[in-house]
Amino acid sequence: MSRVPPVMSGATARAAVVAILIAGGPIAAAGAAPATAPAAQATAPTVVRCGRLVDVRAGVTRRGVTVVVRGEAVESVLDAGAPPPAEASVIDLSSLTCLPGLVDAHTHTFLQPGDYDVQLLKQSLPRRTLQAAAAARALLGAGFTTIRDLETEGAMYGDADLRDAIADGVVPGPRMQVATRAISTTGNYALLGYAPEVAVPKGVQIADGPDAMRKAVREQIQYGADWIKVYGDYRTFKPTGEILDLRVTMTPEEMGALVDEASRRHRPVAAHCYGDDAARQAIRAGVRSVEHGLFLDETTFRMMLEKGVYYCPTLTAYRTSYDENRTDAWKKVDDAHRESFRRALRLHVKIASGSDAGDFPHGNAGRELELMVEYGMTPVEALRAATLTDADLLGWQDRIGEIAAGKMADLVAVEGDPLADIAAVRQVRFVMKGGAVYRDDLGRAR
Ligand SMILES: [Zn+2]
Numbered sequence: 001m002s003r004v005p006p007v008m009s010g011a012t013a014r015a016a017v018v019a020i021l022i023a024g025g026p027i028a029a030a031g032a033a034p035a036t037a038p039a040a041q042a043t044a045p046t047v048v049r050c051g052r053l054v055d056v057r058a059g060v061t062r063r064g065v066t067v068v069v070r071g072e073a074v075e076s077v078l079d080a081g082a083p084p085p086a087e088a089s090v091i092d093l094s095s096l097t098c099l100p101g102l103v104d105a106h107t108h109t110f111l112q113p114g115d116y117d118v119q120l121l122k123q124s125l126p127r128r129t130l131q132a133a134a135a136a137r138a139l140l141g142a143g144f145t146t147i148r149d150l151e152t153e154g155a156m157y158g159d160a161d162l163r164d165a166i167a168d169g170v171v172p173g174p175r176m177q178v179a180t181r182a183i184s185t186t187g188n189y190a191l192l193g194y195a196p197e198v199a200v201p202k203g204v205q206i207a208d209g210p211d212a213m214r215k216a217v218r219e220q221i222q223y224g225a226d227w228i229k230v231y232g233d234y235r236t237f238k239p240t241g242e243i244l245d246l247r248v249t250m251t252p253e254e255m256g257a258l259v260d261e262a263s264r265r266h267r268p269v270a271a272h273c274y275g276d277d278a279a280r281q282a283i284r285a286g287v288r289s290v291e292h293g294l295f296l297d298e299t300t301f302r303m304m305l306e307k308g309v310y311y312c313p314t315l316t317a318y319r320t321s322y323d324e325n326r327t328d329a330w331k332k333v334d335d336a337h338r339e340s341f342r343r344a345l346r347l348h349v350k351i352a353s354g355s356d357a358g359d360f361p362h363g364n365a366g367r368e369l370e371l372m373v374e375y376g377m378t379p380v381e382a383l384r385a386a387t388l389t390d391a392d393l394l395g396w397q398d399r400i401g402e403i404a405a406g407k408m409a410d411l412v413a414v415e416g417d418p419l420a421d422i423a424a425v426r427q428v429r430f431v432m433k434g435g436a437v438y439r440d441d442l443g444r445a446r
Pocket of ligand 1: 106107108150356
């Protein structure tokens with residue numbers, strides 16, 4: 001969670017949930033679209049005819065390409081004119097542009113737009129889990145076939161269950177890597193501001209001291225964490241956007257113990273850091289990614305370059321705050337964020353694409369690519385961030401990130417040409433994940 005969402009009444013919150021479900025589009029029922037193609041289907045290929053196909057690695061658009069899918073993987077990508085396998089069933093996307101399935105490397109499926117405290121205090125875990133399932137469905141409908149979900153905001157280990165339920169075909173959604181609860185220190189995460197006599201839940205797991213850090217990491221891994229998420233710094237915002245206080249949450253010993261314990265168990269660490277002090281401490285300790293990085297200078301980015309640390313700026317969350325509130329303070333945050341992003345781009349830091357969806361409706365996650373272009377990337381650079389770079393960040397570079405022989409058959413088709421106008425990534429008409437069709441607005445499912 002990153003920003004202070006506007007207060008929303010119960011009635012509005014319910015309307016937003018319905019809107020999320022509708023925004024997901026006509027996704028096939030889970031039973032009709034298994035996450036893993038049954039063995040019986042593995043022998044019958046499907047060919048997907050693409051009007052255009054964006055080759056994100058080469059940075060070009062190819063016309064008339066046919067993608068041959070067998071089981072859950074791409075068997076081959078055929079140039080225009082090459083004959084497809086004779087016995088194949090055909091999906092005709094010749095009026096659309098095909099892209100690799102997109103990755104959102106920073107989501108919160110268990111967080112919905114609306115009052116943060118109300119979600120933790122008044123909504124049961126079953127209710128929040130149902131909403132998370134709807135959020136996962138909306139992300140998949142928007143073309144995100146893989147996500148890194150970076151903490152449940154008080155919903156404990158629900159993300160590990162959602163990940164597994166999606167993988168088992170119980171509910172539709174992207175394949176997931178999850179962080180479970182995230183870790184911060186006493187006084188450095190919501191809920192805050194209640195009387196000391198009142199016990200309130202926390203949006204993260206609170207731990208103090210190096211030994212407690214190690215124990216928290218062990219617990220989270222025990223219950224399914226693929227990543228450890230840590231709060232390197234924490235801030236209090238006023239709703240108008242002024243940052244009242246930005247403080248480093250941990251001693252170097254605490255951060256060091258956390259990262260060391262995670263590394264020993266082969267779990268990468270994602271560090272929420274707004275400012276240089278926290279980011280440098282986290283980078284020194286050995287984290288894999290720095291999240292948000294609103295106010296990072298050149299020295300910090302050079303440290304990231306040296307150690308191969310990824311920058312996941314999550315532009316959408318802060319821009320949404322500015323767009324909704326239009327205050328000078330939010331403008332200053334957005335301006336500083338844009339400058340940090342441009343600095344990273346100029347220095348060739350590895351920039352991942354993650355939106356922080358949850359602060360805003362999950363179906364809008366594609367806005368991140370538009371903002372990356374608005375703030376200085378070319379359209380193909382933004383598409384690479386949300387495919388090849390994110391795949392590297394997740395350690396799944398051999399499975400996802402492009403439409404290529406041997407990789408998962410994750411394919412999205414959109415209206416228009418995203419290399420000419422990146423906004424086309426939000427005109428999704430078709431989504432295939434692992435060879436199964438989850439959305440087909442043209443009604444041409446097998
Ligand atoms: Zn977040």
